[in-house]
Amino acid sequence: MDVLQPTTARPTRRPRVSLWALRFLLTGHLLAVLAQPVLAGRYLTGDVDAMEVHGLVGSLLALVAMALVAGAIAYVLVGRGRLWLLPVTVLVFLAEGFQIGAGHSRQLELHVPLGVAIVVTAVLLAAWVWTPSAARPRGGAR
Template sequence: MTETSQAATEPHRPPIGPRRAFAVWLAVVRVLAVLQAAVTIGQPLSIGQYLAGLYDWLGVHSAGATLVELLGLLLAVAALGYAVTGGRVWLPIACWAMLVAETVQTGMGYARILAVHVPLGVLVVTGAVLLAIGVFSRGAGRARPRRSGR
């Protein structure tokens, strides 16, 4: 088979354009934000079980903290991809700020500094829920307008 005949038989696949890349990153960000919010909401529920006397739930709470941080890191990285492909700049800033808060939150929990851990936990849960709502806003779903001259 010659090069020309092989190229003629294969379907042409255009590279992913900037608008398609934006849509892919937006979808990834939305999925991760919802997952992170769900796991974050589960954190006070798991510690509530521990406080009710089911002491094995402290391990669930600890594993949940690890999962929250992992999802936070993935979300922060995905938010960068979203912003680079035309998304709103506020999103990666908010995601990286959330990741810092989650990391401090986890550290305060392991250090048993509950005077910081509990109120910061309220802020982290609130922030995760607001972030999950924000990524579904009309503005987050629209790419920034392109600058002229590019």
């Protein structure tokens, strides 16, 4: 008589801790990014102190973007998350570096459209990281 042995399926490795860290980083990044046009607008309405805060938040965003890259590395390598996230976060880091330079040199023809691109990217990344797709491991395993 053959006795069927139950097979123990190996659990799929999924991004868990790395995903929550990435969610925290991308959501915090989004909040800081969304503050930037508000601060610039306050400056344009006459609140000259808002420009100092705008510059400070912009500089802090460079640090947050570095942390985003580190979070993306953990998400991709440890959590087996989506590969595309790593180059995107590196591009965000580089774009924010150029943004800081353009702002300090008062190149508004570059600073404003690049700021819009950064805001759109931050919104899309922060929205995506909370979807079920972000929690699925690489390779399409469900």
